[in-house]
Amino acid sequence: MSSIPAAPIGWRSHGLLFLLAMMYAGNFVGRQIIAVMIEPIKQEFGVSDTAMGLVSGLAFAAVYVLLGLPAGRLADRLSRTRLLAACSLLWAMATLACGVSASFAMLVIARMAVAVFESPSTSTSLSIIADIYPPHRRSFAISCYTAAPTFSTIIALCVGAWMVEEYGWRSAFFAVALPALLISAVFALITRDPPRGRFDLSQTHAAHPVSSLLGSARELMAQPAYRCLVLACGITTFSAYAYAMWNASFLVRSHGLPLQYAGMLAGLIGGTCAGLGALFSGWLTDHLALKNPHWQIGIPLLGHVLGSTALITYLLWPQGILLSVGPVPVPSAMLWCALSSFFSVWWVGPSFSLLTQLVPAHRRATAVALQTIISTLFGVGIGPLAAGLLSDTLLPVFGEQSLRYALLLISCTIVLPIGLLWRTYYHLMGLRELLRQAAVHGR
8 A cells, every 4th residue: 555645735725725615604604594584584474483494404405415416426527626616606696596585485496496506515625625635634624624614604693693684684695695706706717626536545547437326325325434424424413403503593582682692692602613613623633643543533422422411501501691792691501502512513524534535536526425415414404494393393382492492302313423433433443454454464
């Protein structure tokens, strides 16, 4: 087995990573900003929590799931930067359509169009990152990429809440769409697609057999370590997206905050702490994994335990104001929100980095696309909808506090990803033992 090829990591790599992160941040703002639109959209169109769970989640996720795998195949075959340029332009147009929707049905259709053009973004971006950073620097690079949308939550919830209050929810969609047009132009005119498989331990220039989409998916899911890892990621996003989408409404209903202040606190505290947690976990994993690669599983496990403990405490914490920052009252529960946000994202960078190492370069975007499909289905699709359904179901029992207990029940599903990560660890142990024995016999 050859060593990792030496190749320069310069400003071009960092600049491309920054551009990818900005595009991902814009996409995420488009998803998260609906969290501060839930109440005004409900009032304008006269719909329920379940219907808002549909437009904020399932309408997007259903299309994303259908197109995610073909999108990953496109990224494995076409120029990735040109693909992102086209998708960013069309995504902006679909987001503008959300802002001019005259009915709830039109809004749902426009959200589905956003999903169509967003579907290639994550798999294509992570495929590019794997080709501009070597494995021993990849967790932090991926954490920088994934931290961008967590920081963008500040924009989505704080600025978005202010914009919705002052100018209405439609204007927020217009503001979100504009930066994507600039990003599209940069991808089309300036960037170049990096060579594929640049940092792979073993490279071959032979032609790779082309499998069907379903055949590729079956082959990937037949790998035990990959299968357990992507299922762990998917079920984690189920509770994460449910919480993120309904957190501002939770602060309004259970802590008596105005929508603008609730969005501001959820964005500033939750977004900032999640971004810092993502960056720290990526840096920590890169350093610890040099000595023991099993930390790529250990860091996510530790984050799940600490993050879920803080989240349950946050959801059960009673009303009470810790301090006031100007006119903004800060509930004491936000201390637990900060801790939960910091630790709950520790799985992201290490998990995606490990995933890129489990598959060859010519199938990397497809593998990431399959993971993204599963995460989108569980997280964006089912998570917010399940929270809305549970909230409506518990309403006769708990009244205005029904959302609190709906989120509490959903947060308990974190035990499933913890078990799946343990299974991933054991499969990796077996895989590395087989590789070690093969190396010994090959001498």
